Amino acid sequence: MRALLAGCGARHGRPVIFFLLQVLRAAAALMVVWHHARHEAGLLAERGFGQAPAPETLVPWWGGVDLFFVISGFVIVHTGVRLAGRPGGRARFLAHRIARVVPLYWLVSLVFLALALARPDLLGDAAALLGDPAALVASFLFWPLARPDGTVQPLYGLGWTLNYEAFFYAVFAAGLGFGRRGAVAWLCGGLMLLVAVGALVPGLPVPLRFWTDPIVLEFVAGAGLALAYREGFRPGLPLRVGLTVLGGVGLVLAARVLAGQGGADGFLRPLLVGGPAALLVAAALGPTRDAAQVARLPVPVRGLVGLGDASYALYLVHPFALRLVREGLLRLGLAPAVQPWGSMVLMLAGSVAAALVVHRLVEAPLTRILRARLDPRGLQNRVRAALAPVPPGGRAD
Template identity: 80%
Template sequence: MGPSGRTSGQGSKRDARGQPVIVVAVQILRAAAALMVAWHHARHEAGLLADRGAGPALDPATLLPWWGGVDLFFVISGFVIVHAGGRLAGRSGGRARFLAHRVARVVPLYWLVSLLYLVLALARPDLLGEAAALVRDPVALAASFLFWPAARPDGTVQPLYGLGWTLNYEAAFYALFAAGLGFGRRGAVAWLCGSLAVLVAVGALVPGLPVPLRFWSDPIVLEFAAGAGLALAWGAGFRPALPLRVGLAVLGVLGLILAARVLAGLGEADGFLRPLLVGGPAVLLVAAALGPPRDAAAVARLPSTVRGLVALGDASYALYLLHPFALRLVREALLRLGLAPALHPWAGMALMLAGSAAAALAVHRLVERPLTRALRRRLDPGAPQNRVRAVPAPVPPRGRED
C-alpha cells in the first residue's frame, strides 16, 4: 500500500532553492513493494486458472513472501512521512497542513475504489463473499470509508475493500505523527515511536481490548517506527557508502528468502513474528536505498529504465489499490481468448502484472494526480505550490508540479 509519495509535490522534500527532491532508490522500492503484493495476488489468480483447466496448479512454495510488500510499504511510509512532513514540525498550523496533505493524497482514490467495490457488492454480491455482507451493515460500511477498524461478520478486521486494512494503519500513523508535530522534528519522531511502542505493549499485555485498539496495537506498527527512525538518520546526514548499501540490500533479500522458508513451516506470521522475519529485512532494504537526494533535473538525466521505475513508484498507491481489478480482467481475457493454457502460469502472470502496472500509471496520471491537486488546493490554499505566480505573458508555465 503506498499512499506516501510525491504526487503534487507533497511527498518530496525541497532543496535550498525550493525545488522538490526525491530519494530515487526509495521511489523504486515503492514500485517493488506494490509489484510484490500484485505478484502475490497474481499467483492466486493463476491458481484459479488452474482450477478452470488452464494448466497445473502452482507449487505453493515461493522464493519470497510476496505479501511482505506491505511490510516494505510500512517502513517506506514511516521514512517518507518524516522526510516530507517533518518540515512542518513546530510551525504554526503545521498539524492542520500535514493532515490536509494526507487527506488529499489518500482519500480520493481510495473512496473511488471503495465506491466501485460497493457497486459490485450491490450488483453481484455472490462474487464478493463475506465483504458483500457489509452492505447490510451501515456502521461497518461507514467505518470502511472513515479508516476506522471494524470487524466483519466472520471476525476479520477489514473494511469493505479488503486492501484498505493497510490504510487503517496508515491513518492512525498520520494522526499520531500530526499530534507530535508541535514537539519539533526529532520530538515528533520520538513521540511517534514511543506511542507505537506503548500501543504494542498494551496489546501484548491487556486482553479483551476493543477492536480498534486491538488492531492498532499489532506489532506490525513497529515497522512505521523503524522507517521514521531511518528518516531521522537520513536527515542527520546518514548516507551509506555504496558497498554498505549493496551489503544491506543483499542481507535484506536473503532475509526475505529465509523468512519464506521459515514461514512455509509455520504457516501464519502472527504477532511479533511478522515484523521480525519480514519487517527486519524490509528495514535493511530501505536503509540500502538511502542515497543522495535528486531534483527533477537530475532524475531526468537517469536511464529510461530507472525513470520508468521512479514513475511506477509514483503510481504505487494506484497500483496497490487497482491491481485486483486488473488481474481479474486479464485473467478473464486470457480465458475468453483461449490463451490461458498456452500462457499458464508464468507468462499469464507476467501479463497480469503488466496490465496492472499499465492501469496504475494511467489512473495515477489521469485520475489520482488531478484529484489530489484539486482537493489539496481546497484544503490548503496557502501552500506554496498552490499560489499563482505572475509570469511574462508569452512564457507558458513549464515543468512538472510533482
C-alpha cells in the same frame, strides 16, 4: 508521489528526489501484485486450466506491504517533521495526507461497492457488510471493524493497510506540537507503548486490537531511519550494497521459514519481514537527484521511478486489472496455453498499464485539486479574497 520523496533541501534551487526510494516503492507494489496474481493463477488451476504456481519460496511477495510501511514511516517523518512546532502545522499535514490518500481510495471503494451491489454473490463474507450501514461508513473513514468471520477488513479488503496508514498519520500529527525530535519521540514511543499494551492486555476492543498489532513497529523503523538521515546518516556505496544483500537474504530466509503459511502473525511479521524491509530502505537513502538528473537515468530506472509515482494507484486498482485479465484469458481460450507463469505476467502487465493510466488521468489531478482546496494557507487566501471589499467600478478577483 515524487514530491513526498523530495528532500527538505534543494540542489541549485530544485527539489531533490530519493529516486532509489521511488524504485523501492515500485518494487513493493509489484510484489503485492505478483502475490495476488499467483492467487488468480491458482483459481484458474482450480477450474482445470494448467497448474497452480508453486508455494512462495523465493521471497514473501505479500511482504511488499511491510516494505510500504517502512517507506511510509521514513517519508512521512522526513517530510512532515518540518511542520513541527509551526502554527497550523497539524492542519496542513493532515490536509495534504487527506488529499493524497482519500480521493482514489474512496473512488475505488465506490466502484467496488457498485459491483458488490450488482453481484453480492461474488463477495463471499464481505457481502455481510452491505447490510450494515455502520460498517460501510467505517470502511470509508478508516475505522477498523471486524467482518463476520473475524477478519478486520473494510469493504474493499486492501483498505486494511490504509487503516494502519491513517492511524499512523493521526498519531504523528498529534505530536507535531512537540518540535522535530519531540514529534519523532512521541510517535515512536507511542506506537511501541501501544504494541506493549496489545501484547499484555487481552480482550481489547477491535480497533485497539488492530492498532496495537506489532506490524505498526514497521512505521517506527521508517521513522527511526528518517531521524538518522536528518542527523547525517548517508550510507556510502559499500554499505548500501551490504544492506541490500542482507535485506534480500533476510526476505529469502523469511520465505523459507514461513513457506506455506501465506503470512505471519504477531511479532514474527515485523521481525522476519519488516527487518529486512528496513535494511532495504536504509540502503536506498544514499544518492538523491533533481528532476533533470532523474530524466538522464537509464530508461529502466526511469521507468521504475515513474512506477513509484504510480505505486499507490497500482496497489488500489490491481485487483480489478487482475480479474479483468483472468476473465479475458478464459473467454479468449488462452488460459490453458499460458498457465501459470504466462497468465501471471500478463496480469502483472495489465495491472501496471491500468495503474499508469489511473495515476495520470485520475489520481494526480484529484490530488492536486483537493490539496489546493484543503491546504490551510490556500483556504485562508480564498477567505480573504471573498471578504475583501469590491473596488469601486470593478470586482474582486
